[in-house]
Amino acid sequence: MISEIAELLTPVWGPMRLLNSSFLLAAMGALVAAMSAMVLLPLLWKYLPTDQGRAHAVGSAASVGKPMSAGIIMIAIIIVCAIIFVPADVRIYGSLLLLAAASALGYIDDKSGGLSELTLGACDFLLACAAALLIFGFEPARAWLPFTAEIFEVPAWLHIPVAVVVIWFSINALNCSDGVDGLSGTLALISIAVLGLLFYIAVGNIEMARYLLLPFDGNGYKWAILSSIACGCLAGYLWYNVPPSSVMMGDAGSRPIGLLIGILVMVSGNPFLIIVCAGLILANGATGLFKVAMLRFFKLRLFSDIRFPLHDHVRKNYQWSNSQVLARFAMVHMAITLALVSMLLKVR
Template sequence: MLTYLADLLTPIWGPARLLSSFVILATVGSLVSALATLFLLPKLWDRLPRDRGRAHAVGAADSVGKPVGVGLIMILILLAVVALFSPIDPHIYFAMGAVLLASGVGFIDDRTGGLSELTLGLTDLLVALFVCVVLLWGQDTRLWLPFAPMVFDIPFWLGLLIYTPVVWLCINAVNCNDGVDGVSGSLSAVTIAALGFILYMVVGDAGNAKYLLIPFREDAANWAIVAAIFCGVIVGYLWHNAPPSAALMGDAGSRPIGLFVGICIVVSGNPAMIFFVAPLMLFNGATGLAKVALIRVFGLRILSSIRFPFHDHARKNLNWSNSQVLLRFLLIHLASLWFLVIILLKVR
């Protein structure tokens, strides 16, 4: 909306051109979303259901009675700020609708005490397919891979086959990271910030993209603004989720966050990006999914001495406190992401 106002007002009042600056929109948008989340959550979370605890989760009793599902409020704030600060783009609006749907399904799961794994898995798959259709339809589907200078032009249907499982993985990996105060939100904020930087400075910049042998995508910078706003929302939530937490985002927050990570990866044009921007999140969350899948499908047991999500192993077997898990995971995440992203972009 502000970019539209900038076009109208700039001929009349020169400084209005700042409203079309992507840096200004991202900076102010993230600040507004952070402050809105910070101040609105405590006023609204008394209307939300209370956490009942989770079976087999370490320290689950500590969360019982806290407001859960505040992720739905976070997403509503996100949508309002995105509508105000992002450029007018139907792809963003449709994708944000999918983010709201993912949050709604997560909220139902939080409120009812748990939907079936099949219901959640199929819903995640349909949402992932929908956002891939939205993002790839009518676009030049150009794919690049790590450590290779080639760019591949792939058909629409192949793009769907490649990216839909990636988005599904992102949704569930981020969801599995939610279990220790501050961990999922902190790791997700860092990952989304890194993706926003890549979309703005690399994929969305024609000169840098050409230099780094990466396909340029014109609307990538639009998504960088949304990423900045989403980071602001998460930061506002983390103020209340720092150990010991006052409220929990639940599936209503973790699922749409994972979905947005997947959206950014689709826009980046590199399906392997998830391994470079979220290695610890995959190890902590997705490894448990792989263990369960191998047991149920092939009867194969691997890493049987390690609990997953790994944050449960760290607390139960390594005797780490919640604060130690948060800080150590965050340090590992920052160090590994920084190193891997530089390799991804420079080793072409």
């Protein structure tokens, strides 16, 4: 919205052209989203449902009675800021609708005390399918992969199922990581920030894309602005969510934020970025999904000595405090992500 207004007013007043700067739009969007979250959350969380505790989760009693589902407010902030600061784009607007749907589903799950796993899994599958079709349609997609400089033309029958799997696991992995004050928000902020930087300085930059042998996306800067807005909102939320938390995003936040990470990964053209940029999120949350699936469908007991999600394992077995879990997981996640991104871009 702002960039379109700036184009109209620039002939009248030259300095308005600054509002066409993607860097300035990203910075302004992040700041407005952060301040909006910091102001609106304490004003509105009294209207949110409260946490009733989760069975088998370590330390869940400490969260009982706290307002949850703050994600419904966070996603609303992200959507409004994206409409204001991100130049018009059909795929981004469609993604915002999917984020709203995922947040509404999470809110219903939070308020009802928990929908069935089958219902949630099926809804997540539909969201992942819709996101995959929104990103690619039924056209071939260009993809870049680790350890090769070649850019591949991937047919729709292959890249759509891959996108569905990546996005589905991203939704559920972040949701499973939401069990320690500040953890899921911090891990998601790091992942989205790195993905946003990749869009801004690599995939969406024609000179760097050519240098790094990546497929250039002329709309990459728009996804970078959206990423910046999401990071700003997460930062504002974390102001109240670090140990001891005052409010929790709940499924209304973790599901749509996980969906956003999956969408960003697939738009980048490299599905392996889900491992590179969200590896610890997958290890913490998605491995538990894999363990349960192996037991239920194949009667195989794997990782029987490890409690999932991993944050519960270290709290139970190593007596880590919530603050220790948050700090150590964040440091490991950041170190691994930066190292793997560097390798991914240069070793090709």
